[in-house]
Amino acid sequence: MSAHAAPEHGEYTGEIAKPNTAWIWKTFWILVIITAAEFAIAFSMTSPGLRTLRNTIFIVMTILKAFFIVGEFMHLKHEVKSLIWTILVPTALLVWLVVALVTEGSYVGEVLSHMFSS
Amino acid sequence: MAHSTTLQPNAASAAYVDAPRTGTWDGGNEPFKASYGKLMMWFFLLSDAFTFGAFLTAYGLIRHKHGVFTGEAKDFFFSTAHWPIPEKVFNAFPGLHGVDLPLAFVAFMTMILIFSSVTMVLAVEAGHRMDKADVQKWLLWTILFGSIFISSQAWEWTHFINGTEAGTRMADGTIFHGANLTMNQYGPPLFADLFFFITGFHGTHVFSGICLLVWCFIATTNGTFEKRGHYEMIEKIGLYWHFVDLVWVFVFTFFYLV
CATH class of the missing domain: 1.20.5 (Single alpha-helices involved in coiled-coils or other helix-helix interfaces)
Structure with missing residues (x-):
């Protein structure tokens, strides 16, 4: 937070910058698409023989979602x-x-x- | 009292004592280039990840200890002999009584939580720009989505506890509806126990998060962070909130999908 040029005390009087939110919505759509794909797989791969493959796909997708939440939303990728x-x-x-x-x-x-x- | 006991050079003038110490051995360095508060939040979340990890590992062990239903999903029936298929248990939706909607309500809850994560990160972004009005707006949205999520969970618990009209015939011949910690109509008793403990512990986290966000909103409105010169507190609470969302991603997969 040291990068901010804000005054130490008192009301903030500086110019308020324009929001930069494109990356947030991009991450949002990635999460939505992965979740939607999970539901599609849950209802299309119902055969008991495919259970191991299906669960493997679910776990990979979960880790992918975790990567985007932790990396982008929690900013860990940029630490x-x-x-x-x-x-x-x-x-x-x-x-x-x-x-x-x-x-x-x-x-x-x-x-x-x-x-x-x- | 404090001045006589703290370490200071002999020749210290009053001005020297008041000046912030920025040397390496005076705590002037930030390990990992992250502030103290954010770093401690990360370590807390790591320990919390182990708590949830223990819950989900216990779920894995207990589930594999029980038998698996080997037939087709359409022939599935509730029995203590095998672990239930989640979409056969969680198939109700508020206001649509008796309609089989597998996982529809949990899909709704998942979407709500993803939305709350987005509004949270928008609040953090607004804080970086010192935009007080935007911080307030996005915090309110996050509180709203968090509250919808926790209300949905309350509804799901109620439905799970009360059970379906058909119920299941237990070993002693009686029909049992719903679930408690020792008996349930859906399968082995441990299934309901794990449901209560895992989703309950997650719900408690959401509730704590809402309390923290409400406090953040009040502090933002009072101008506390503006006077401080930064909105780092929103970032720290944000880290916690995203973690709760992250846990739901795992609970969703291992409890509802797999």
Whole structure:
């Protein structure tokens, strides 16, 4: 915020610049189109055999939406590199956590159904 | 009292003490070229991401622990033996009783939240230009969209708790409608528990966000930020608001789509 030439105290008397919002609406339309595509896929790829492929597409699209929200709306793309990595590297641990525990969940379910249903 | 205990050079004059310290070891440097407030907001959001990450990971584990409905979607029925297909649970819309509209209401809620994110970023942009009137306008829009979202969630919860007229026959032979923390008509009890906890925790975040935005609107109207010379507070609250939108993107995918 140091770039502002605004006075330290008192009413702001300077010229108010014209809004620069083209990039905001561009990001908005990207998010809307991805969301619309998600709905289209949810209702067109209903066959059980395609479930894995469908879910993979959903996850890729979700990460894409996250990229635009965090990168543009939260401005992270325009911060210094060290801040970008400080935020992104810890979240990478979550990916490992999800993979490990989803695998574990399937195993727990299998064990429970074999131990108690026969 | 404070002056006798703070560190200062022996030869310090009154003018030296009053002048802001800008040296490296006086806290004059900004790590990552981001202000203290914004950096702390980022770290808070990172920790919050882990909380929501834990919720969604627990959802993944519990869902995979339960059986999957293997047939065609049109033959689906509610049972504690398999995890429900989300579009069969969330298919109601206010005012359209008995009409099967899978995921229509959640689509509406998602759009509202995307809109609120856009109006929020427009408020931040207006703050950069020191345009008080625009900041007020966009903050009001954001508060409006946030309130619509949280009201929609209240409606969805009500519908989920009260259930459908048909209900589901439980193991003891009785018909059960809707859901609570121990029983639900939609499937395994944990399905309803996860719904309440994940969407509830997200809704709490939206509610906190609305409170912060209302405070921001009052402060903007009073000219607090104008006197301060910058609207950085709007940026920090904005970061929080976008994060809440980001969490919804993940909740939407993992709870409603997958």
